[in-house]
Amino acid sequence: MAKKPVTSRRGRFFKLAGMTASVAGQYAGQRARRLFRSENDEGAQSESYTRMADQIADTLGELKGAVMKVGQIASQTQDFLPKEFSDALEKLQKEAPPMPFEVIVGQIESELGKPVSELFEYLQETPYAAASIGQVHRARLHDGTDVIVKIQYPGVDESCDSDLKQLRMALRLGGLLKMPKESVDRLFAEIRERLKEELDYENEARNIELFREFHKDQPWVLIPSVAKSHSTRRVLTMELVEGDHVSKVTRDRYDQDTINLIGHRIFMLMADQLFRFQCIHGDPHAGNFAYRPDGSIVMYDFGCVKKLKPEIIAAYRNALVSALEEDYEALDRHLIDLGARVGSQPAVDEAYYAMWRDILVVPFEDREVPYNFAEADIHKRVAEKTSTVFKYLDYFKPPVESIxxxxxxAGHYWMLKRLGVQAAFREELERYLKA
Structure with missing residues (x-):
């Protein structure tokens, strides 16, 4: 029998508190057992971590919301938690267990104030997609319009802050956190800020209209329109606009020329949002984009949008120009303007900047010969050089405004790589930098 979902703030608190007590008890028992072993038994520790991780992953998947979002992020962060924990959380990244249909119907009727039968010609019971803070169902309005309805899980927004505090306590008491307190503070603060934006579907509706206006002269950019009559803070109804997930962009339907065209258009999307609109789609993972064989790009999910200050755009542009021209003295100044460099520290060794430039600028080096993103290894080369960061740790700081x-x-780099784009972007980049 399926478990009854926990949707009240009180119920979520007790569910998480029970998980925290259990994890803390297991960790205490593990430490006590270590005292009676002559050697550190790594196998026993790994087994204990796996038990704790499975319990936490199961609880987060059941509760969804803020805690599940943390779990998804943790599964991608190597230095946040032990490997056993990251492995257990991978299932949250791949598949979010759906909420029972009667809960979804109740949320829709509570938000829109009418029975589902009056609101829609039909509402498909099987979810179109399920995620951490809500799930999506296909439906049809009574005027015949096919739509998708994004429904926020009950209790998620009211419980956001207490959920995050409780999860952080569980990780700390379970001896699972592997980051300094300051890093944990920044991580949880960023997650909280992002979640608050994502939990407001009225804000997302405004973002959708904003980006539809931005891209109105680019017919190859497809952004679903909002059905305002069927949308609230916790329910968002949009026209159904379908395309192929990146995993479905196969050679039997997309030739290399079409893939390259899509690559150039992805670059234009990024550059236009950054340099022309000064407002960017801040969550560019594969699930938020789809493609069509005519080269069109479909954009979804505008819960995370970042409006950028003109001075940040100017500093970013200047830093890119300096890097391309190998003017490292100017690059150092512009990174200070960007908020990425500590201005009170002396200038950084030019050889250090040159090392990073030679890694990051590779796709833009040649004006004529296309760069093959399918074979791109920039991420590996960056990983190999991360140890050099410690030498200049006091010289740099997290660039809050440009993060x-x-x-x-980074998100679109992975998209271009998965698509197998072959393109030379240098001339396009220079046009945007001169504008």
Whole structure:
């Protein structure tokens, strides 16, 4: 029999508190047993971690919301938690167990104030997609319009802060956190800020209209429109606009020229949002984009949008120009303007900048010969050099204002790689930098 979902704030608190007490008890027992072993039994420790991790992953998957979002992020972060924990959380990244249909119907009727039968010609029971803070169902309006309905799970927004505090306590008492307190503070603060935005579907509706206006002169950018009559803070109804997930962009339907065209258009999307609109789609993972064989790109999920200050855009542009021209003295100044460099520290060794430039600028080196993103190994080369960061640890700081830019670029790098794009972007980049 399926478990009854926990949707009240009180119920979520007790569920998490029970998990925390259990994990803390297991950790205490593990430490006590170590005292009676002559050697550190790594097998026993790994087994204990696996038990704790499975229990936490099961609880987070059941509760969803803020705690599941942390679990998804943790599963991708090597230095956050022990390997056993990250492995157990991978299932949260791959599949979010759906909420029972009667709970979804209750949430829709509570938000929109009418029975589902009056609101829709039909509402498909099987979810179109399920995620951490809500799930999506296909439906049809009574006027015949096919739509998707995004429904926020009950209790998620009211419980966000207490959920995060309780999960953090569980990880700390279970001896699972592997990061300094300051890093944990920053991580949880970022998750909280992002979640608050994502939990407001009215804010997302405004973002959708904003980006539809941005891209109105680019017919190859497809952004679903909002059905305002069927949308609230916790329910968002949009026209159904379908495309192929990146995993479905196969050679039998997409030739290399079409893939390259899509690659150029992805680059234009990024550059236009950054340099022309100064407002970016801040969550560029594979599930938020789809493609069509005519080269069109479909964009979904505008819960995470970052509006950028003009001075940040100017500093970012200047830093890119300096890097391309190998003017490292100017690059150092512009990174200070960007908020990435501590201005009170002396200038950074130019050889250090040159090392990173030679890694990161590779796709833009040649004006004529296309760069093959399918064979790109920039991520591996960056990983090999991360140890050099410690030498200049006091010289740099997290660039708070531009962190979403870096996230956008990294997300689209992986998209271009998965698509197998072959393209030379240097001339396009220079046009945007001169504009």
């Amino acid at each position: 979403f830019i870096d996230r956008m670029i």
